[in-house]
Amino acid sequence: MNIVASLVIGAVTAVAPVTTTPPSWQDCGDGLQCAQIQVPADWARRSGPKVTIGLAKLPAQNQAGKKGVLLVNTGGPGEQITLLRQGQKYFKDLTQWFDVVIFDPRGFGKSNAINCPIPAPFATEWVFPTKPAYDAYAAKNRTFGEACAKEAGPLSGNLNSWQIAHDMEAIREALGQARLTYLGNSHGTVLGQAYAELFPRKVGRMYLDSVWDHTTPGPREWLRRRAQALEANAERFATWCKNTTTCALHGKDPLAVWDEVMDKARREPIPAPEAGPEVRISDTQIASRTNFTYEATWERLAAGLARAQAGDASFFAKVEGAPDPSLSRVILCADLPYPDYDKLKKLESALRRDTPRIGWRMVWPMANHCAGLPPTRTYPPHPIKAPGLPPVLIANGDHDDNSPAADGRRLAAQLPRAHYLKAVGGHALYFTGHPCVREHVHRYLTTGKMPPRGASCGPAK
Structure with a gap:
């Protein structure tokens, strides 16, 4: 995202409030x-x-x-x-x-x-696999942002x-x-x-x-903390699975299975027959749709990984979540301005060295909000x-x-x-x-x- 200067009054300057009439409840x-x-x-x-x-x-x-x-x-x-x-x-x-x-x-x-006249775009695969995929999404987000800015008036x-x-x-x-x-x-x-x-x-x-x-x-340290926390949640999942007999991967090394599935999907996307005979699931799609954070999802995730290891990635064909309210991303990206694709790929490479399994994907959630949005006055960190x-x-x-x-x-x-x-x-x-x-x-x-x-x-x- 292109970043323009922060407020002309200075980053931490307060303006004296206007006298406000008491509210009439x-x-x-x-x-x-x-x-x-x-x-x-x-x-x-x-x-x-x-x-x-x-x-x-x-x-x-x-x-x-x-x-x-x-x-x-x-x-x-x-x-x-x-x-x-x-x-x-x-x-x-x-x-x-x-x-x-x-x-x-x-x-x-x-x-x-x-009321923005067009909805914000929603990426079902938000770990962008290529620059063309990112650019196509950014173009949609820019169109949304420009239309929303016109509607915003003052x-x-x-x-x-x-x-x-x-x-x-x-x-x-x-x-x-x-x-x-x-x-x-x-x-x-x-x-x-x-x-x-x-x-x-x-x-x-x-x-x-x-x-x-x-x-x-800068985003690198900000992202590093998130990446480390997500990687730690993957390790918590693995510990739970090793200690839980109902886990579909019990008796195996769950993180080794994850590595195997991701490597297989990276080399050749894995079939997902429940989603259609021609559907194949890539590693970036798996990364986009995996939840290590919430314990309530772990039983289903383990079963999905076991199936993917056996050659059926149907579990990862399901897209959860919904688009964020349109204006949310405008405010988020004014408060937390975000780099463009080339810089994000460099950040991803850096995070992969320390959090190689899943933490590196933390580069991308904010990109889904900010990619392509038109410049605005920001209040950056x-x-x-x-x-x-x-x-x-x-x-x-x-x-x-x-x-x-x-x-x-x-x-x-x-x-x-x-x-x-x-x-x-x-x-x-x-x-x-x-x-x-x-x-x-x-x-x-x-x-x-x-x-x-x-x-x-x-x-x-």
């Missing part, structure tokens, strides 16, 4: 109250056009005894209010103490939604975490909170990092779960400085290769007095209900008390 069904505020489409040009930010509130159970407002972003980037409406059970504990407020990021849902070029962090400051002011109490998950941690850097003295308490590091300028920031609590799951634990530790080392909570688990520790993590988070958000020195959370029971 109205019942909007499902026990929620909804409201809107107006903010500049471009915080670097506050006198320009305004856009709407939609808010939703799940009121505290005890209004007289509540501790204030907790602003939440569950990640994505994508719609948030719909998630609150459909998943109130995930926030119920928090409403013991807080009004839980969620906002749709600019461009989504109730916040001046941008928001075109203004979809990144720098802008959204300023929206969050406007929300804090509109809600009448002296300090922001915030819970961010996944990409919500990128927003949290931006807010902490731009408005460190406006932070009250902040919990960041499954951190996406936004402080590593950079080392973070946040003088005056109060202690922040951070936790990542040890088995999470989407946001590896090394990302959380790196961020914690840069934030003054931050505390990193080690936890055995995967992505979204709080929202997947990890009891130990939730206990520490609740104590911190309600009292400010951090986990004891040396505390960690084992597997969720």
